Amino acid sequence: MKKIYTGMEWVFERLATVFIAVLGNSITFVIALGVVIFWLFNKQFYSQGIHDALRDVISGISFLCLFLLQKAFNRFTASMHLKLNELVTSHEPARNEVIHLEDKSEREIKELTKEFSDQALQATEDQRNQQVS
Numbered sequence: 745m746k747k748i749y750t751g752m753e754w755v756f757e758r759l760a761t762v763f764i765a766v767l768g769n770s771i772t773f774v775i776a777l778g779v780v781i782f783w784l785f786n787k788q789f790y791s792q793g794i795h796d797a798l799r800d801v802i803s804g805i806s807f808l809c810l811f812l813l814q815k816a817f818n819r820f821t822a823s824m825h826l827k828l829n830e831l832v833t834s835h836e837p838a839r840n841e842v843i844h845l846e847d848k849s850e851r852e853i854k855e856l857t858k859e860f861s862d863q864a865l866q867a868t869e870d871q872r873n874q875q876v877s
Contacts, residue, residue, distance in 0.1 A: 750851070753849070753850060753851070757849060764818065765818075768811070768814040768818035773808070773812065776807060776808055780804040780808060783800065784801070784804065825844075829844065841856070
């Protein structure tokens with residue numbers, strides 16, 4: 745059962761990665777813009793009432809904003825990862841396994857989180873022991 749769950753998680757992570765890449769792509773935005781423009785120049789659009797037309801325009805704008813926001817978010821996260829990777833590589837005692845952490849699976853991230861939490865607890869205990877001594 746655990747193997748099936750792990751396989752499903754892997755498939756879901758890869759699928760999510762593909763969708764994020766597709767939604768943040770400029771070509772996808774151009775295609776979506778073409779669909780919205782086609783709808784606005786469609787005869788059916790002009791035959792509806794003003795409220796329905798406004799609803800469709802607002803829906804079209806919201807639809808396009810999805811792609812713009814995903815593109816901006818992809819650019820932001822890529823730059824943030826680059827900055828963090830630079831900080832990790834420039835710090836001598838830092839562990840290099842956190843570089844490109846965004847490419848790791850959710851299970852690997854949880855394992856690293858637990859490991860770092862354990863290290864933080866150990867460091868806190870060591871400090872308390874040094875203060876008591």
